Amino acid sequence: MMMKVSLLKTGIRVTAVCALALAAATPVQADPGDFGAMPGLWKILVRHVINGKAGKPEVHWHCVDEGADPWTTFAAWTPAEGECTATDQQRRSTSLAWKLTCKGASPASAHVDFDSAKHYTGSVTVEGRGEITQVEGARYAACTSPQD
Template identity: 55%
Template sequence: MHPFRQPGSRGHAVARAIALLVLVVAALIGEPGHADPGDFQAMTGLWKIVTRVMEHGHLGAPRERWHCVDEGPDPWAEFAALPVPGHTQCERSSQHRSSTALSWTASCAGLAAPGARGRVDFDSPEHYTASVSVAGRQVVQVEGRRYAACTSPKD
């Protein structure tokens, strides 16, 4: 401590005010709920994706699709491309991300507001579950599991 300054002096008050200002500015600049795509924890490779669409109040037959996921500019785009039954033109918005989950809303032509809501949750880098809901009812259920590395661009 400087020999002429007392603990409650103006210098301490200014230092505290600057520290508080830095914290407030950092909080305002950051985007809560939006993780850096580089923090994404899913593994690239060959994924088996099983989709079940709700039909007449019951889950329909599982539809399998194999898909090679690579490292693109937005790795979530590969996993969040989920169908909204009966609507081919939908646009995702209001995305909230973490390193293991993504939720969003989607506006679809012909679908009343608030539209559809989707969610993808990874319980490990090689497995996820996902769903899409419309008007509070689940209309799509998805499960994805990574099986292998991709061996060619046509996988």
């Protein structure tokens, strides 16, 4: 009887270890809902930086749905020169950071950082040139219709 109990306990341990190993090997997809930004109508100010000075802001309005993908919602504003591809995306609960590889341009990096669920700042920086774009977003109100 002792032998069966010991084998049973060993089998449970092996199963648990295998389950943990599989969980560790499986890539974890973050739920967009765990990102620290509130849904609603956002006012986004984009400023192009020339010779170290930020220009007049371009105002954009964007309605963010509950559970929206942070990459398509808060990282879509990053204008850089040429056709660009985002790589090396790093996401935390209150920030996004990524690299930009652009045709015919120097490598760039971008980020957005939330200081609250209703406000963020960010920028695009080009290697060898410095900051070329600044962005600031603030949640303004609830969305009232899909056209917001």
